[in-house]
Amino acid sequence: MFDARNGRKCPVPVGVEYVQDSALKSAFNGPLLAPALEKSAPRADEVRDENGFTKAEHRLRDRLSSRVIDISTCSPGINEEKAGIAAALNCATRSEGPVRRPLIINFEAAAGYNAFVRMRRAMVLETGNCGSGGSHNGSWSRRGKLMGTLMCYPGDSRYRIFWTYDSARVAVYASAVDTPNGRKILFDWWQRSVSIFG
Numbered sequence: 001m002f003d004a005r006n007g008r009k010c011p012v013p014v015g016v017e018y019v020q021d022s023a024l025k026s027a028f029n030g031p032l033l034a035p036a037l038e039k040s041a042p043r044a045d046e047v048r049d050e051n052g053f054t055k056a057e058h059r060l061r062d063r064l065s066s067r068v069i070d071i072s073t074c075s076p077g078i079n080e081e082k083a084g085i086a087a088a089l090n091c092a093t094r095s096e097g098p099v100r101r102p103l104i105i106n107f108e109a110a111a112g113y114n115a116f117v118r119m120r121r122a123m124v125l126e127t128g129n130c131g132s133g134g135s136h137n138g139s140w141s142r143r144g145k146l147m148g149t150l151m152c153y154p155g156d157s158r159y160r161i162f163w164t165y166d167s168a169r170v171a172v173y174a175s176a177v178d179t180p181n182g183r184k185i186l187f188d189w190w191q192r193s194v195s196i197f198g
Contacts, residue, residue: 052076056087060106060170068193069102070094077103084112097189098174099158099182104197105171113169117149120162120171124153130161130190133183140194152187159183161190170197 077088107113128134130152148164176186
């Protein structure tokens with residue numbers, strides 16, 4: 001893909017493209033996500049089994065790619081499961097990339113998901129692209145189909161990549177040490193791992 005800002009080609013995995021998304025940005029111009037509410041008593045499908053997983057966490061884990069994720073390492077992201085979030089998992093990767101296990105979140109409804117993405121997008125200013133280790137606030141697509149949001153940005157000595165799968169209301173966070181090499185390793189991992197969920 002061609003980056004008009006600097007006149008260079010950006011490395012993009014085969015079948016995956018960045019999207020210029022001024023129309024998408026205008027769709028997220030509503031109020032930011034309100035502070036999370038405490039969860040009420042668990043519903044029947046939120047009860048944890050003998051291994052500590054809810055049905056929603058099992059459903060999310062079953063849709064993760066075992067080529068990218070070591071499924072046996074997944075653990076519930078209980079601290080992330082606030083109001084509006086159906087399931088959250090932390091899982092180890094099968095190749096070098098993130099320094100911590102990526103966090104995968106599945107939202108219960110479109111309203112909560114859209115508010116969350118809107119909030120995240122408001123926090124990142126565009127200063128470059130992920131391939132060059134800059135801050136990027138845009139979208140990604142596969143074979144010409146818009147898949148979701150893609151952001152990369154530094155903070156707290158970490159470089160983070162955040163991407164979403166809009167149709168499934170799923171968001172993924174991964175981070176690396178904030179050095180030029182750490183940024184490159186994380187972006188290279190993302191290119192190989194964008195199919196983490198399917």
